[in-house]
Amino acid sequence: MATSRNAREGEVFESVYSVIALVFILVACVEVLDAATVVDVYRLIQYDLAGVPFGSRLASLNHHAGSSLFDRGTDLSRTVVILPVRELNITFIREYIGQRQPLGGLLLLLPRMFSSENRGNMGGDDQNLGKENMRNILVELEGLLIHANIPYPVYFAFEDDKIDTVLADVKKNDATGQPATATTGGFKLVVTAPEPKQLASPTITNIQGWLPGLKADGDSSQLPTIAIVASYDTFGAAPALSVGSDSNGSGVAALFEIARLFSILYSNPKTRGRYNLLFGLTSGGPYNYNGTHKWLRSFDQRLRESIDYAICLNSIGSWDNELWIHVSKPPENAYISKFLMVSLI
Template identity: 80%
Template structure:
């Protein structure tokens, strides 16, 4: 038994350090002889301008409950198991907004959301419905500071069986305790510590333009930028094919094409082209801020305009240009007309969205 416990502990330490993945131990307190291990993923924690969001707590050692608890029940030492298929968003909103005491939350995701599952065929409609619920839940969780641990897990036969038993127990009006039995959710790990100075890595490329004979002035610069990371309520579950994998792919392809053109003086333009892949996009574009601050004044002043590629993997042959300056701006009109002309030849539609940006707002997008 001691050898098995040591082996399990070593496995947990190894997986946690490499994948930021923790495990939840579901133990049957009443029988004291049944246990199962389930992969779980912790809710994100982060700061924006010194304001904490998400949850700072990770360890758990509370009894399991369901949404079928009695009205007025004390949930301060209960981890509520919530299948996203049955999500009562009003319950979550109530506990999050009013800071009601709660032992923790465990959200159960359908198997169709696993990366290895395509979710095609008859699952498409169900997946779309659940996806909309998840989007609402994610906005609620990541914009709040939660005083209890929150985890996500995927449904499977074992955890479904546990949830069925928990629901039956809650339906009797007798909450699970150390004396009455039931299931207990245990995550015996240390509480996470704040990273004082997170690593921000930016990648930069440069193509030198061709000056005209006798031109001593510095050439103007076009900056093409994409943020390469993604964001989600559970970092280990975040996927970013269009946020912003598509933007990264587009930037690399543009860089490849222009590097071919600029390798020949006859096809080299009168502009320098600056390429930047930046990190920290979802965190108020921290990586982009750091990258811009690293420029010397001459380079910064030479930039005529910048194009930021984000979420360009359109499914309906539409692309949108988002601008902060009025559409009458000469550069914007030139870019928009150029994109529109090419898009028409390729069967795409290009639209323009004008929205002022409040740079003093610390909130990310």
């Protein structure tokens, strides 16, 4: 199955770990213990790909807050650095992670324009351009985080007035050159979370529909078949923040509309085609299309042999008034040798 995620052949997610979709981070003033705020945070995903761990295995935090990674020689092994994404230097972050520099934890602040409260609000051309530029940065950052093995907890939160006030105070404290400690005061970030556990093989649910074609003798089982398939789940650096409008909400919407139109045509014998139409919504798309593999294996031999074409609708909302068609290479597996896998990307 062709994939826009560039999944390497033969690689599957050997194990998927439970993730903390929504926890609370307590920012407490340790000097006087009279200032605290609670912020919703989302943990970086963790998973194994072909036995190699990615993401972060760590969840708990109980370290003082800092605001910079740039202070050379400073021991940050017990510091949680708060970084607004709009201020990030992606090149520096990539090098920092690649060198596996010691760090107590990382809290990345997402622009409030992407929060659920502001989603759907359209501004002027300048604001939309800024949003598009920021979205590109987020895509690059997400790709970096999900393809790295990070040895410290990583969390995401949305900017708001509370966290902005805390960050301003942390920056003011850092400017004095005196790092926050239990004796000097400052802010501490606390997340209490259970140790993430490996999930057993997740349940894979596939949904399919069927429109029989028209044959003169009435036996539609002898007709060739066209399969139209879309994967319905998504993937992201923080599962609870994953946005699937084009990965693969667009493909699912297109499949539903195609099924609706052809169901109208096939309801009348005069407009019913000489092909059976098979519609499939499959899960496990981010896991090397495991759901699709399971769905294909569930077919009996006669159905497999009747399929002339299989069309995979994936990320078709990425381009304005354009569709990119990718034709897969001839499969080595004999039982799908008749498939022409097409991905609209």
